Every structure is written in C-alpha cells, then in structure tokens.
Amino acid sequence: MTFDTAGWIVAGIAVLLTGISKSGLGGAFGGLAVPFMAMWITPGQAAAVMLPLLVFIDWIGIRAYWRKWSVAEIRILLPAAGLGMLVGAVVFGWMPERAVKGCVGAIAVLFSLDRIFGLRARLKLSGPPGKLAGLFWGAVSGFTSTIAHAGSPPLLVYLLNRGLAKETFVATTVIFFTVVNAVKIVPYVALGLFSWESFKVSLMLAPIAPVGVWIGLKALKRIPERVFYVFATAMLGLSGVKLLWDAFA
Numbered sequence: 001m002t003f004d005t006a007g008w009i010v011a012g013i014a015v016l017l018t019g020i021s022k023s024g025l026g027g028a029f030g031g032l033a034v035p036f037m038a039m040w041i042t043p044g045q046a047a048a049v050m051l052p053l054l055v056f057i058d059w060i061g062i063r064a065y066w067r068k069w070s071v072a073e074i075r076i077l078l079p080a081a082g083l084g085m086l087v088g089a090v091v092f093g094w095m096p097e098r099a100v101k102g103c104v105g106a107i108a109v110l111f112s113l114d115r116i117f118g119l120r121a122r123l124k125l126s127g128p129p130g131k132l133a134g135l136f137w138g139a140v141s142g143f144t145s146t147i148a149h150a151g152s153p154p155l156l157v158y159l160l161n162r163g164l165a166k167e168t169f170v171a172t173t174v175i176f177f178t179v180v181n182a183v184k185i186v187p188y189v190a191l192g193l194f195s196w197e198s199f200k201v202s203l204m205l206a207p208i209a210p211v212g213v214w215i216g217l218k219a220l221k222r223i224p225e226r227v228f229y230v231f232a233t234a235m236l237g238l239s240g241v242k243l244l245w246d247a248f249a
Contacts, residue, residue, distance in 0.1 A: 003201075007040040011049075015205050018050075019057050019212020021152075022177070034148045035108040039242050043100045043148070044092070044191075048198040050149050051181065051188055053209055058178040060213045065171035070164060073172050076131055077138035077155070081180050084142025089187035092147060102247030104148040108240025111153045116237075134158055145180055146187065152177075 003011060014033035021032075033053075037046035092100065137158035145151025155176065159169055188194060 003040050007037070010036050010039075011201075011205060012208050015050075015053055015208045016212040016215075018054070019060075019209050019214075020216040022054075022057050022061060022174070022213070022216065034150065035104055035240055035243055038101060038104055039246075043104045043243075044193050045195075045198060047147075047149060048188060048193040048195070049201045049205070051184060052199070052202040053205060054149060054177070054181045055185070056206060057209050057213055058174065058181055060210055061216070062174055062178050065167070065174045068167055068171035069175045070162075070168050070172045073134065073159070073162065073164075074175060076134035077141070077158075077176055078179055080135040080138030081142030081145070081151075081176070082183070084139035084144075085146045085180065085184060085187065087139075088143040088146025089191065091143075092187075092193075093191050098247045100147070101243045104150075105240045105243030105245075105247060107144055107148050107150050108243065109237055110240075111150065112234075112237030112240060114153060141176075142180060145177070146184060149181075151180065 011033070014036040018033050033050045034043060034046045037049060041049075091103075095103065137154050140154040141151035143151075144154055152173065155173060159172060162169075164172065
C-alpha cells in the first residue's frame with residue numbers, strides 16, 4: 001500500500017472534504033475518498049483506510065447534533081441499512097478487484113451526474129415518500145456505503161423529500177452514518193480488509209479530519225457553496241471515469 005506525493009495530497013484533500021461534508025452538508029460528498037484513493041491503491045484498501053477516519057469524524061461531529069435527529073426516520077432507515085450492508089459485504093467478498101473498481105467508478109460517475117443534472121430532484125413525488133421508500137433507500141444507502149463509503153446520495157434521495165428542518169435533516173444523517181460506519185467494522189474485519197498498513201495510513205491522515213469537521217461546523221458559510229460543489233463534483237466524476245477505465249481497459 002503506497003502513495004506517491006500526489007497520492008498523499010489527493011488523499012488529504014479527500015479526508016478534508018469528507019470532514020467538511022459530513023459535518024456541514026449532510027454528507028453530500030462523503031463518498032469522495034474511496035474513488036480518489038483507489039487510483040493509487042485497491043478499492044478494498046481505500047475503504048479500509050477510510051473507515052476508521054469516518055468513525056473518527058462521526059464521533060467528533062455528533063456532539064453538535066446530539067438528540068436533534070428524527071427518531072421516526074432513524075427507526076425506518078437503520079434496519080434497512082443493515083440489510084443493505086449485509087448484501088454489500090457479500091458482494092465485496094466475491095467480486096474480483098477489477099469488478100470492485102468498476103462498481104466504485106460507476107457509483108462515483110452516477111453521483112456526479114446526479115449533482116450536475118439534479119437527478120434526485122426528478123425523483124420528487126407529489127407528497128412525502130412513505131415508509132416503503134425509506135426502507136428501500138435505507139437499504140441502498142447501506143449497500144453503497146459498504147462498497148465505497150458512498151451511502152449519502154441514496155439517503156438524501158429520501159430525506160430531501162421528507163420536509164425536515166435543516167438542523168434535523170443534518171442531525172439525522174449524522175446519527176445514521178455514526179451507527180452505520182461503526183457497524184461496518186464487523187464485516188470489514190470478517191473480509192480481512194484491515195491491515196497494519198491501512199491503520200498506519202489512517203493514523204497519518206487522521207489529523208486532517210478534525211480540521212474538516214471544524215470548517216464544516218464553524219466556517220462553511222464563508223466558503224462559496226457553488227465553488228465547493230463544482231470542485232467536488234468534478235473531482236468525483238473524474239476519479240470515477242479513471243476507475244472505470246482501469247476496470248475495463
């Protein structure tokens with residue numbers, strides 16, 4: 001597991017953006033890091049590096065949103081996410097590396113297209129989605145989160161249509177992924193994804209995580225939102241294209 005100078009810079013930026021996104025934007029770009037890092041290391045290694053960092057970021061940010069989440073939504077979403085995580089772990093276990101790269105790349109490209117063309121907005125219904133929709137999107141979120149730590153977009157498809165207050169919305173995403181990321185440790189251990197090398201890389205990147213959380217909580221209003229989204233969307237899409245190229249070349 002090796003990064004060159006460019007790899008370390010990209011990984012650091014990805015962790016920083018992940019901290020900002022998860023603490024201030026409902027995790028809109030929480031799936032950046034794996035496709036970024038997978039251009040230098042395998043998707044499995046990238047996922048293993050990021051999981052401890054995601055858990056770290058979750059526990060830093062959760063204090064700001066403690067008990068502000070929607071209990072009703074969490075009761076629907078978390079059990080469904082558990083099923084999605086189980087399917088994701090099985091898929092991760094039998095798919096060859098090229099297939100995993102293709103899957104992660106496709107997720108990255110689709111989520112980038114979602115940001116560019118507003119695909120989620122096209123899924124808006126005449127009324128708020130019901131429990132069945134929550135179960136479906138919760139399961140999809142658990143699956144994509146397990147494969148590529150990219151569970152936010154499917155979750156947001158559901159929550160953006162629920163009419164929650166802004167603080168309740170963000171708090172619900174925070175507690176959802178705090179639980180999901182903690183539970184994902186079990187299948188990652190079972191799949192043998194963790195190694196001393198992955199933990200060392202996680203430790204080296206860990207000091208960047210609180211900086212991202214601080215920016216997300218305290219200073220995000222000073223960053224032009226359009227600039228942030230354009231940059232992150234472009235980088236996510238390009239990394240996905242690169243991974244798809246590697247998978248099918």
